[in-house]
Amino acid sequence: MNDPQPIPRKVPDYMRKKGGLWYWTGAMIMIAFFYEAITGLILFLYYQPSNAYVSTEGVLNIAYGSVILTTHLYGAYIMIALVYIHLLRNLFVGAYKKPREMQWLTGIVLLVLTVAVAYFGYSLTGDVLSSDATDVARGIAGGFPVIGTYLREIFMGNGQSISLFTRFEGWHIILAGLIGITFALHFFMAEYNTIMPDPKKTNYRAPLIDKEDSSYKPWYPYNLLYMTQIALFTIALILLIPSILALLPHVPALFSPFPQVSATSPLASQVPPYPPWFLLFVYKELDFGISSTVGPFWATVIFTGLPLIYLLLLPYIDRSSTLKTTKRPIVVATGIIGIIYLIGLSTWGATMPGIPVNNVVGLLFFVIPLVLVIALVYMISGRLESGKVKIQNAWKVYALIPFAGFIAILAGISIYAAVKQGTIYYTIATIFLLVILGISITALYASIYGVKKASEQKSLSGRGYVLFGGLYGFLALAIVSVISVIPPTTIFNQSLYGVGLGLLFLLGAAFIALYRSHAYNE
Amino acid sequence: MPKDEKPIDEQRRNFLKVVGVMIIGAGIVGTLRSVVQYAIPPVSNAESSFPTLLLLLPNGNPVHTTDLVVNNPSIVTFDYPLQNEPNFLLRLGDASNNDVKIDSTTVDIPATGGKYQSPAGVGPYGSVVSSSAICQHLGCIPPELRFHPPSSTNFPGKVHCDCHGSTYDPYKGFSVVTGPTKSPLPGLVLSYDSTKDTYSATMLVGPTIYGHTTDLSGGNPVSSSGATITTLGV
Structure with a gap:
């Protein structure tokens, strides 16, 4: 299909421009996966299946163990969130179409594997959430017709605690290995099928194949530097979010970066029987009236199996060659409805865990968005088609508003804690948070008035580069010296170290952006 | 590269390269330090003192x-x-x-x-x-x-x-x-x-x-x- 091209492929300039991150969600997933693999293997230095909960809690008290354990959890969270974003992006732009059907299928397999590996991973802790999830999964697996008992024993062992956690450990690694293999397939298919160029090139018709031309800059150093920038940025996020959360008091169980209390502790009854957020929808679906009628296994088949089958068959259902979203209203509408169901079921599960839902309410929950969204999408795509309405590219603004809001809430809590507790560490945490808030508000401002800002930044004077470069370098040295004198004796101190390390990675990413701007005018 | 780009100031670029190596180095030092210290198992005494x-x-x-x-x-x-x-x-x-x-x-x-x-x-x-x-x-x-x-x-x-x-x-x-x-x-x-x-x-x-x-x-x-x-x- 393509002339043999050297791998890795070159990419056009616009993919490295501002907002180019949108084209690299897959790369960010890969970085998160590598981070997970490395920290996960390091965590096995201390994990004992015979003593799951105590050994997991023990990691928190080993020097920097808290950073590794909490970032391993949040690395998984970020990876799952990115997998969903990556999937939805490719759904909406029509990337599943010819010639990328198989690439799409391996992607869906990767989604299932990622959620599964995350399930086994967080069950390894042996805390009360893990034990609740184990019970639910036992019920689901055991309900599989004919081979249910075997399935349950294959994944959960023979009922002994040590057998359970040894299996969890084994499957966690096996599935991670499978992700690695499937990811390699997925990646080389992507290289083979090329990037999706601007659909305008083929007048929004599949197949969309990129033809390299002389305007493409070589992979080294242009893309390598950009990849490094993305990698540093992703790792910075993975380090910063859980470390900041770890500094804050009273983080709800759903977002706490730490294991919850032991399943055998008397406090266990006070923790709502949540699964982690990415499985909340499976958890809520079991509360529906129909689920208690058909049993947990068939409920899971209906509520998660059917969407998966839809996703797997999508390239073969939607065989049209058009790539315009307005000409694929059904696919677009199902995508949006999927998001609404996922978020709706998850929030429902989080706010009303375990409260039964009768069939009428359940039906309304599914039918109302279905009707509404399909009608709206048809109406809007009709109007867009006829050119009556135009939408500017506002993805960044939409993403930054909730992020800045979230950080602002965290900063508020942290200021409260700093005033209330009066320790220096809360003050440092507050300063860190305010810096991030400032950066995100600036970014938001820049995104709204984007075009002007971009041209301004281009014309940063030579002295400006030296000034900013020097400032970044100074900040990096200052941070590395400050964090190196914090003794890793408490979880709080370790989290401060995590925040500092995250800021170092963020500075690294910012610096590479500066250097690319200076050296390559990118 | 675009034709209208101004000539590159080699000295400035080298300065930035040095700073870049420094920042990445700081990141590596910070990472390695924590990983190595984590990998050293804490000494846990089976006994607090010699028993008789x-x-x-x-x-x-x-x-x-x-x-x-x-x-x-x-x-x-x-x-x-x-x-x-x-x-x-x-x-x-x-x-x-x-x-x-x-x-x-x-x-x-x-x-x-x-x-x-x-x-x-x-x-x-x-x-x-x-x-x-x-x-x-x-x-x-x-x-x-x-x-x-x-x-x-x-x-x-x-x-x-x-x-x-x-x-x-x-x-x-x-x-x-x-x-x-x-x-x-x-x-x-x-x-x-x-x-x-x-x-x-x-x-x-x-x-x-x-x-x-x-x-x-x-x-x-x-x-x-x-x-x-x-x-x-x-």
């Missing part, structure tokens, strides 16, 4: 002086303070098998240049001594490391390791006679109850037991009821 354990025969009765043979050619050991830390129990005599009173001496540690006072022999004749039975050279244990009783005045008894030839002098606090070992065997302090004629292990002195971070870590404690001796026949 009565030496017992395999049948559960306390060891009496008559149970110990002067210059015993068989190897008598017991584990103390942890299960994987064997120790010799020797009743030393001269070439004609008469008890020899062992005095406390100053023992050199050639490896560190340090010195310590070895425990004196105990028992009615002051002839019962004990030491770690793990060779300080590369960790060989009985029967490779064993006591060779004195056979004549020309050959006073020695503890010799068949693995690499290290020799220790049990009459002088298990000090080093020949290498390759650079450390004497850690001395075990025994206490003797003359009214009941029983022996107890109380603590270790000298170098740390071979292969352990501390004498009290890296294994499980022996039973709290007492340390049972085992005899390896020859």
Whole structure:
């Protein structure tokens, strides 16, 4: 299909421009996966299946163990969130179409594997959430017709605690290995099928194949530097979010970066029987009236199996060659409805865990968005088609508003804690948070008035580069010296170290952006 | 590259390269420091301090002086303070098998240049001594490391390791006679109850037991009821 091209492929300039991150969600997933693999293997230095909960809690008290354990959890969270974003992006732009059907299928397999590996991973802790999830999964697996008992024993062992956690450990690694293999397939298919160029090139018709031309800059150093920038940025996020959360008091169980209390502790009854957020929808679906009628296994088949089958068959259902979203209203509408169901079921599960839902309410929950969204999408795509309405590219603004809001809430809590507790560490945490808030508000401002800002930044004077470069370098040295004198004796101190390390990675990413701007005018 | 781009200032670019290497270096230092420190396992002592354990025969009765043979050619050991830390129990005599009173001496540690006072022999004749039975050279244990009783005045008894030839002098606090070992065997302090004629292990002195971070870590404690001796026949 393509002339043999050297791998890795070159990419056009616009993919490295501002907002180019949108084209690299897959790369960010890969970085998160590598981070997970490395920290996960390091965590096995201390994990004992015979003593799951105590050994997991023990990691928190080993020097920097808290950073590794909490970032391993949040690395998984970020990876799952990115997998969903990556999937939805490719759904909406029509990337599943010819010639990328198989690439799409391996992607869906990767989604299932990622959620599964995350399930086994967080069950390894042996805390009360893990034990609740184990019970639910036992019920689901055991309900599989004919081979249910075997399935349950294959994944959960023979009922002994040590057998359970040894299996969890084994499957966690096996599935991670499978992700690695499937990811390699997925990646080389992507290289083979090329990037999706601007659909305008083929007048929004599949197949969309990129033809390299002389305007493409070589992979080294242009893309390598950009990849490094993305990698540093992703790792910075993975380090910063859980470390900041770890500094804050009273983080709800759903977002706490730490294991919850032991399943055998008397406090266990006070923790709502949540699964982690990415499985909340499976958890809520079991509360529906129909689920208690058909049993947990068939409920899971209906509520998660059917969407998966839809996703797997999508390239073969939607065989049209058009790539315009307005000409694929059904696919677009199902995508949006999927998001609404996922978020709706998850929030429902989080706010009303375990409260039964009768069939009428359940039906309304599914039918109302279905009707509404399909009608709206048809109406809007009709109007867009006829050119009556135009939408500017506002993805960044939409993403930054909730992020800045979230950080602002965290900063508020942290200021409260700093005033209330009066320790220096809360003050440092507050300063860190305010810096991030400032950066995100600036970014938001820049995104709204984007075009002007971009041209301004281009014309940063030579002295400006030296000034900013020097400032970044100074900040990096200052941070590395400050964090190196914090003794890793408490979880709080370790989290401060995590925040500092995250800021170092963020500075690294910012610096590479500066250097690319200076050296390559990118 | 676009034609209208201004010429690149090499000096400025090199400055930025240096700063970039510095920032990445700071990130690597920060990461490696935490990972390496994390990988070092914390020392967890199986015992908070040396326990005092009565030496017992395999049948559960306390060891009496008559149970110990002067210059015993068989190897008598017991584990103390942890299960994987064997120790010799020797009743030393001269070439004609008469008890020899062992005095406390100053023992050199050639490896560190340090010195310590070895425990004196105990028992009615002051002839019962004990030491770690793990060779300080590369960790060989009985029967490779064993006591060779004195056979004549020309050959006073020695503890010799068949693995690499290290020799220790049990009459002088298990000090080093020949290498390759650079450390004497850690001395075990025994206490003797003359009214009941029983022996107890109380603590270790000298170098740390071979292969352990501390004498009290890296294994499980022996039973709290007492340390049972085992005899390896020859």
